[in-house]
Amino acid sequence: MKPHNRITSGLLAAGLLGSATLSSAAVIPEGTVLAEKQELVRNNGSEPTSLDPHKVESDVEFNIISDLFEGLVSVSPTGKIQPRLAEKWENKDNTVWTFHLRPGVTWSDGTAITAPDIVWSWQRLVDPKTVSPYASYPGNMHIVNAADIAQGKMAPDTLGVKALDDTTLQVTLNQPNAAFLAMLAHPSLVPVDKVLIARFGDKWTKPEHFVSSGAYKLSQWVVNERIVAERNPLYWDNAHTAINKVTYLPISSDAADVNRYKAGEIDITYTVPINQFTQLKKTMGEQLNVSPQLATYYYEFNTTKPPFNDPRVRQALNMALDKDIIADKVLGQGQRAAWVISQPDIGGVTIHNPEYASWPMDKRISEAKKLLNEAGFNDSHPLTFNLLYNTSESHQRIAIAASSMWKKNLGVDAKLQNQEWKTMLDSMHTHNFDVVRYAWIADYDDAATFLNNFRTGDSENTSQYSNPAYDEALRNAAKAPDVAMRGKYYQQAEDLLAQDVPAIPVYHYVRTHLVKPWVGGFTPDKLGYYYTKDMYIKKH
Secondary structure, three states: OOOOOOOOOOOEOOOOOOOOOOOOOOOOOOOOEEOOOOEEEEEOOOOOOOOOOOOOOOHHHHHHHHHHOOOOEEEOOOOOEEEOOEEEEEEEOOOEEEEEEOOOOEOOOOOEOOHHHHHHHHHHHHOHHHOOOOOOHHHHOOEOOHHHHHOOOOOHHHOOEEEEEOOEEEEEEOOOOOOHHHHHOOHHHOOOOHHHHHHHHHHHHOOOOOOOOOOEEEEEEEOOOEEEEEEOOOOOOHHHOOOOEEEEEOOOOHHHHHHHHHOOOOOEOOOOOHHHHHHHHHHOHHHEEEEEEEEEEEEEEOOOOOOOOOHHHHHHHHHOOOHHHHHHHHHOOOOEEOOOOOOOEEOOEEOOOOHHHHOOHHHHHHHHHHHHHHOOOEOOEOOEEEEEEEOOHHHHHHHHHHHHHHHHHHOOEEEEEEEOHHHHHHHHHOOOOOEEEEEEEOOOOOOHHHHHHHOOOOOOOOOOOOOHHHHHHHHHHHHOOOHHHHHHHHHHHHHHHHHHOOEEEEEEEEEEEEEOOOEEOOOOOOOOOOOHHHOEEEOO
């Protein structure tokens, strides 16, 4: 990559950044005229629950954390593993991985980022005292002792990660894991500053205390109004950053999002309202960005709460939902009806739908009525429950459609209940719900990222589903010597989910955004993430 070059406002970029060897940076085409003001405003959809990487679990937080922090590696939009804090690595038998940090990498306050920082951070992640939603993640990576530590059976300092010296990190797995490097790019694995957390506790994420390792540093946080981050001049790849300031807005209203975009107050919307999509496609087609995403929308059951501890009830609601109408008519942006929790095609594996997915709708409804009747629900004793979703016009619209289908097809009364995002997450983790709208965006390109959420004891298993055969299928998939064998066990796991239905898969996502014509470098990856450091503002 070329030496550090300051981008002169209003002048031709002249390819100064175009020859960067890393695609994870602002690659500016030769001849592009840059705006004098390199500032970006993006709507982030909701107020984040925290900016502590170990305390969060959704894109609302990870969108920001991924701009503020850096991990050992990243994954490009094309799926290529890229060196970030780690300059290089090697492995022995695919179980002992040794990472070498870049010389001179520092936090935004100038202090060194060291291998012991990473060790401490990962120990904190799996420590049950942290109560991280991603505590199970290192165990799913097969890092030695991680699963036992997360379950409180071993001490955090027994984790299979050690610093050989200040710049060398060694990670030991209890078995090979083909997805290890891709999983390593997850935002929960970024290092955090031990000294800072020891000094300020939970208040370390306040702007006046915050230090980061990524392209940006936190400068302002006005709750329910905005979060502002400014360029970190000490970031190791600062020479290839263009945008100097990014503002994240917590606008949950899709309509308000678009209105503020039209008013010139937002450069990138969080999404595009369902009911405006067709019109916006006609009037603003060149600004409408639609991209596939490895993500599934589903309705999750509280499987330990009657009557949802009965799989017949869960299956009946699954079969009686007309998912094609939801995907094609209610949404109509390119979403696909879902009958599996993961994805039809993911990580080189093809997952097949259950047989009942191909049945005519009237046959599914007939079977659903039979199952409900067997479970004790009928016209004289109808099923009634609360359907919880986080506040959003789109989620409300889908919930209205689903409840109408259940009422018409089964006589079921689903009462709609909405909560703000943070409140809904708390309801899920305290198991204070009947049925809840949720979705999962892949953490990496492999079916396990979806399926692990239903493993017994997983920290993200808010349905509390438990099936030893399912757990065994996932263990076998992780040990599989090749992709074909891994796919066989993933299919077994999906078949069990299709039979037990701890959650109803509703549709597979696309990401939709309105993006101003002057925003360059907007390239969402397969997971739907897009990074401010990759973007730039053209003169306009």
